[in-house]
Amino acid sequence: MPSFPLLFDLGSAKPTTRDIAQTVRIGGTAALTEAERRADHARYQEITCRSALNHVKGMPFEWTLNPYRGCTHGCHYCYARRYHAQFEMNADDEFASVILVKKNFVDVLARELKRPSWNGDYVAVGTATDCYQPIEGHYKLTRRAIEALLRHRNPIGIVTKGPMVVRDTDLLVALGKITTCTVYMSVPTVDEHAWELLEPGTAHPLQRLRAVRELVDAGVNAGVLMNPIVPGFSSSRAKLERTVKAIADHGAKFVGCNVMFLEDGTRAHFMKFLEREFPSWLPRYEKLYEKKYAPEEYRKQVQGMIRVLQNRYGLTPREREPHKEETFEPEQVAFAW
Ligand code: SF4
Secondary structure, rough: OOOHHHHHHHHOOOHHHHHHHHHHHHOHHHHOOOOOEOOOEEEEEEEEEOOOEEEOOOOOOOOEEOOOOOOOOOOOHHHHHHHHHHOOOOOOOOHHHHHEEEEOOHHHHHHHHOOOOOOOOEEEEEOOOOOOOHHHHOOOOOHHHHHHHHHHHHEEEEEEEOHHHHHHHHHHHHHHOOEEEEEEOOOOOOHHHHHHHHEEEEEEHHHHHHHHHHHHHHOOEEEEEEEEEEOOOOOHHHHHHHHHHHHHHHOOOOOEEEOOOOOHHHHHHHHHHHHHHHHHHHHHHHHHHHOOOOHHHHHHHHHHHHHHHHHHOEEEOOOOOOOOOOOOOOOOOOOOO
């Protein structure tokens, strides 16, 4: 008799996130016996979702779409790390190595978009995962979700670090002709050392910028978010300037930035990373991050620097989602360290 029969008794149906959480609570991620290990050494667990469109509060948008949970890009600062606790998994290795795949995501989304109660609100795609992480090449959930959104002429914004987004240029161009369709490519820094340290599973920053160039040339409204600026790693004036210049050189339509914030599991993970790799930095970090955000004064200083650089290189500030005020993650960038 299997130790965790739930995953086997569902026949062809996939477990829900609740089933996954229950299974992991009892037996750890080793109990996910159906999870498929792939060449990237991550394990992929197919699941059934009950809803696709997710209503959120306190953000500059009200609806999000995340076809996967967890992310093999494994950025150490990733704020989505803490969400893995919802599945009884940790914000450390399991966030980047146990990926939940919402197998029925597109069918559920198609049903939700057809509901008379759906108003066609702006939807932010990829807020708790990277919707173009490598496994998207296999499942194509993001592409098929955009196809559904296009059929409904639904406005979207996509946040990603995945150059694979250029694969869907045809859909993004078509959607952009009839409604808001913006790609926010995340490139916190072009500094190779900081990239290697902080974003171990991501494409090279210049590869991401080339994807922006390709999207813009095709007519997609694409820009860059330097999110997050990580004090001490990517915050020097020289690194900021090199990054802003590279963004401008690649034709980005806009640039935005935030200084890293830390909370819950993400905070614990990042501090452990520092303790392991840069122990001498810990005291400064503990002071700078006594709270979730770095001090306002620091953030303002950085904002000012970025504004100067934006002007110098002829970039416009990041676009806001339609009709929304910024209500979270105050604009920040750091250069004092
Ligand atoms: S790519 Fe985005 S979602 Fe993935 S780990 Fe990095 S910050 Fe998190």
